[in-house]
Amino acid sequence: MEKDKTYRVFFFAGGETRDDLFNVFTGSFISFLSKIMEQNFFLIKGIYFKYPMFNVIWGLNNGQKPISDPAKSKITSSALRQLLPENKNCESIVIILSSSSGSIVAAQSACYLAAENILHSYYKNPIHLVLGTTFIAKESELFRKLLEFKKSGILGTIVFDELQDEGDSIYGAAGRSRAEAWSNAIGLIMPWFSKKFMAPSFLNTDPVKGHLHRRRSQTVQKAIDFIEIIFIRNNLAGDYYRGKAQSVLVNEKNKII
Numbered sequence: 001m002e003k004d005k006t007y008r009v010f011f012f013a014g015g016e017t018r019d020d021l022f023n024v025f026t027g028s029f030i031s032f033l034s035k036i037m038e039q040n041f042f043l044i045k046g047i048y049f050k051y052p053m054f055n056v057i058w059g060l061n062n063g064q065k066p067i068s069d070p071a072k073s074k075i076t077s078s079a080l081r082q083l084l085p086e087n088k089n090c091e092s093i094v095i096i097l098s099s100s101s102g103s104i105v106a107a108q109s110a111c112y113l114a115a116e117n118i119l120h121s122y123y124k125n126p127i128h129l130v131l132g133t134t135f136i137a138k139e140s141e142l143f144r145k146l147l148e149f150k151k152s153g154i155l156g157t158i159v160f161d162e163l164q165d166e167g168d169s170i171y172g173a174a175g176r177s178r179a180e181a182w183s184n185a186i187g188l189i190m191p192w193f194s195k196k197f198m199a200p201s202f203l204n205t206d207p208v209k210g211h212l213h214r215r216r217s218q219t220v221q222k223a224i225d226f227i228e229i230i231f232i233r234n235n236l237a238g239d240y241y242r243g244k245a246q247s248v249l250v251n252e253k254n255k256i257i
Contacts, residue, residue, distance in 0.1 A: 014100030063174025
């Protein structure tokens with residue numbers, strides 16, 4: 001039966017996160033995931049810098065191609081330790097979720113996990129990957145590598161397009177090179193000097209007039225949208241957890257009404 005399958009859902013949160021401090025979206029999303037997946041949900045911890053801007057900087061610097069030696073990176077090595085099962089040949093179905101700059105850490109970690117899985121057979125089933133409101137560009141070497149792992153069967157479903165907010169200018173901002181990423185970052189921060197980006201600045205966090213990416217991070221609605229797309233429309237965790245997700249969203253929407 002579908003409910004008898006074991007799932008392991010991991011979440012890489014965005015740049016404003018600490019291990020125990022979240023914005024409205026992240027806190028709501030974690031709460032929903034905990035209710036849906038219960039003990040099978042895990043927040044990836046120990047990968048965040050003290051200052052949010054450093055998380056974004058790491059993402060901008062590493063959003064173009066797979067890290068050459070992820071074992072020597074404190075961030076990807078820490079993430080991998082949390083992603084691995086206790087025993088090899090684990091039959092659990094892994095779903096890696098992410099948002100914003102956390103999606104770059106997730107993508108790098110997914111590449112690392114996929115490569116290690118080929119060598120050591122940690123997981124028997126394909127690993128699903130969700131990249132939400134991401135800086136990653138589809139033209140990047142990093143994204144192409146993910147598609148290679150998908151083609152080989154190591155990665156399963158990759159959810160990407162459905163979780164990009166229309167009009168959010170951070171989409172693809174990491175580009176194909178670090179130079180392109182930083183050119184885009186300057187344009188996002190100072191759009192009045194840019195021909196590519198429009199106001200407001202990415203630094204504008206006003207809940208009404210601020211940058212769309214920052215406004216959406218302050219809403220429960222973004223968490224509702226993520227749950228609906230991941231668990232209901234794409235049904236990544238099967239019918240049993242799809243039903244639980246529907247119940248959680250119904251309860252949340254009743255609170256709003």
